[in-house]
Amino acid sequence: MSSKTDDTPFGRRGTGKPTINxxxxxxxxxxxxxxxxxxxxxxxxxxxxxxxxxxxxDLGYVPNPQARALALRTNFLIGLIHDNPNAQMVLNVxxxxxxxxxxxxxxxxxxxxxRGSAAMLDDVRHFLERQRLYGVILLPPISENDxxxxxxxxxxxxxxxxxxxxxxxxxxxxxxxxxxAVRAATAYLIEQGHKAIGLIAGPHGFRSATERRQGFxxxxxxxxxxxxxxxxxxxxxxxxxxxxxxxxxLDLSPRxxxxxxxxxxxxxxxxxxxxxRGIDVPxxxxxxxxxxxxxxxxxxxxxxxxxxxxxxxxxxAALKLLVSVGEAADDVSEPSMFLSxxxxxxxxxxxxx
Numbered sequence: 001m002s003s004k005t006d007d008t009p010f011g012r013r014g015t016g017k018p019t020i021n022x023x024x025x026x027x028x029x030x031x032x033x034x035x036x037x038x039x040x041x042x043x044x045x046x047x048x049x050x051x052x053x054x055x056x057x058d059l060g061y062v063p064n065p066q067a068r069a070l071a072l073r074t075n076f077l078i079g080l081i082h083d084n085p086n087a088q089m090v091l092n093v094x095x096x097x098x099x100x101x102x103x104x105x106x107x108x109x110x111x112x113x114x115r116g117s118a119a120m121l122d123d124v125r126h127f128l129e130r131q132r133l134y135g136v137i138l139l140p141p142i143s144e145n146d147x148x149x150x151x152x153x154x155x156x157x158x159x160x161x162x163x164x165x166x167x168x169x170x171x172x173x174x175x176x177x178x179x180x181a182v183r184a185a186t187a188y189l190i191e192q193g194h195k196a197i198g199l200i201a202g203p204h205g206f207r208s209a210t211e212r213r214q215g216f217x218x219x220x221x222x223x224x225x226x227x228x229x230x231x232x233x234x235x236x237x238x239x240x241x242x243x244x245x246x247x248x249x250l251d252l253s254p255r256x257x258x259x260x261x262x263x264x265x266x267x268x269x270x271x272x273x274x275x276x277r278g279i280d281v282p283x284x285x286x287x288x289x290x291x292x293x294x295x296x297x298x299x300x301x302x303x304x305x306x307x308x309x310x311x312x313x314x315x316x317a318a319l320k321l322l323v324s325v326g327e328a329a330d331d332v333s334e335p336s337m338f339l340s341x342x343x344x345x346x347x348x349x350x351x352x353x
Contacts, residue, residue: 018059018060018061019061020034020035020061022059022061023052023055023056023059023061026055026059027051027052027055028051029048029051029052033048033052034052034056037049037052037053037056038056075131075132075133075134076104076105076106076107076134077106077107077108077109077131077132077133077134078097078101078106078107078108078109078133078134078135078136078137078318078321078322079108079109079110079111079127079128079131079133079135079136079137080093080094080097080108080109080110080111080136080137080139081111081112081113081124081127081136081137081138081139081142082110082111082112082113082138082139082142083112083113083114083115083139083141083142084139084140084141085203085236085237085238086237086238086263086265088264088265088291088293088294088295089139089291089293089310090110090139092293092310092311092314093137093139093162093310093311093313093314094108094110094314095311095314096310096311096312096313096314096315096316096317096318097137097314097315097317097318099311099315100314100315100316100317100318100319100322101318101322104322106134106322109131109133111124111127113142115141115142115145115205120142120148121147121148121151124148124151125151125155128151128152128155128157129155133157134157134158134321135157135158135159135160135321136152136157136158136159136160136321137159137160137162137314137317137318137321138152138159138160138161138162139162140162140163140164140206140207140208141205141206141207141208143161143162143163143167144161144163144167144207149161149168149172158321159172159321160172160173160174160317160318160320160321161173161174162174162175162313162314162317163175163176163207163208164176164178164179164207164208164211164212165178165179165207165211166336166337167207170336171320172320173336174313174314174316174317174320174334174335174336174337174338175313175336175337175338176308176309176313176337176338176339176340177337177338177339177340178208178211178212178215178290178308178340179211179212179214179215179218180215180340181215181290181306181308181339181340181341181342182211182212182213182214182215182216182219182260182290182306183215183216183218183219183222184219184342185215185260185288185290185304185306185342186215186216186219186220186260186288187219187222187223188288188304188342188344188348189258189260189286189288189348190219190220190223190225192258192286192348192349192350192351193350193351194257194258194286194350194351195225195257196231196254196255196256196257196258197220197225197231197256197257197258197259197260198231198232198233198249198252198256198258198259198260199213199216199227199231199232199233199259199260199262200233200234200235200242200245200246200249200259200260200261200262200266200267200270201213201232201233201234201235201262202235202236202237202262202263203234203235203236203237204234206237208262209262212262212290213262216260230252231249231252231256233245233246233248233249235261235262235266237262237263237265237266238265238266239265239266239268239269240269241266241269242261242265242266242267242268242269242270243269243272243273245261245266245269245270246259246266246269246270246272246273246274247273250273250274250277250279250285255285256285257284257285257286257351257352258285258286258287258288258348258351259285259286259287259288260287260288261287261288261289261290262290263289263290263291263293264289264290264291264292264293264295264296264303264305265289265293265295266289267287267288267289267290267296267303267305267347268289268295268296268299268303270285270287271287271299271300271301271303271347272299274287281301281347282301282346282347282348282349283349283352284352286304286347286348286349286351287303287304287347287348288303288304288305288306288347288348289303289304289305289306290305290306290308290340291305291306291307291308291310292305292306292307292308292343296343296345297345301345301346301347302345302346302347303345303347304342304343304344304345304346304347304348305342305343305345306340306341306342306343307340307341307342307343308340309338309339309340312338313338316334316335316336316338319334320334
């Protein structure tokens, strides 16, 4: 049996498709240099880059993602691993990541996990090894798990941890100043004349809940205002939990004149519970939330809240992972700390106004 080689100038077995070898030969450079051009490496002079790109355009060469993944021993996938009950937060994080990946060859893959499971670390290990991810972004509260970060290192997977406080070195972390932001928000209520201020805390095990509660208590302590245990209600960042917590606080006699809720979902629930009872917001009750998610601006009255720059944080987290694609991490610096700011709307007024 004989075989016949085609006469097409590119490829093999009649495909007629140009290969990376063709690009390298016609450009007069090595395959490695072509690869660097494809991967947008800055370690090339403009003349070489331009010449290679012109050959790629003339040939109509399209890089094979499977071949590139094989060469790099990884896939062009960025993973988002989370165990978070706040759907809006997860959506905002996905938005930030996708903005960073736009125009690249990378895609996002989302993997929910159960932080309460004894098998969580094993499950994540199998996921990372099976998918051969280029890198992962870890959302709170699992981002606060040092064992999970160590696991990523062990399997050779790049990672960035998101959180409400500094969790790692700058290359592996993006964080916000939750404690200081809530301290300022609570101080704003105090400046308006409020002294009986209720707190709807976040769920146990979340660093964000701890930081926000600490900021709230710091502001009261600084103003020498006592915080009775009865003015603290527990929530888990969901509307339903905020509703239950609001009912508890509004049942008090005397009831608080203001409530700080540790996120907007629970803040919106406070406004809802107050309206059901005929309590005017902000005339009889002031409310502040945290996040500045769409719900805060869409309810009535619009909710005063702390703007948490979660989309920007997620975008920066993804860009930190992508920096190494260009082999020049030392020349690129993405921020690691993001400042939350108070957004004043119509849900706050002096008590009894």
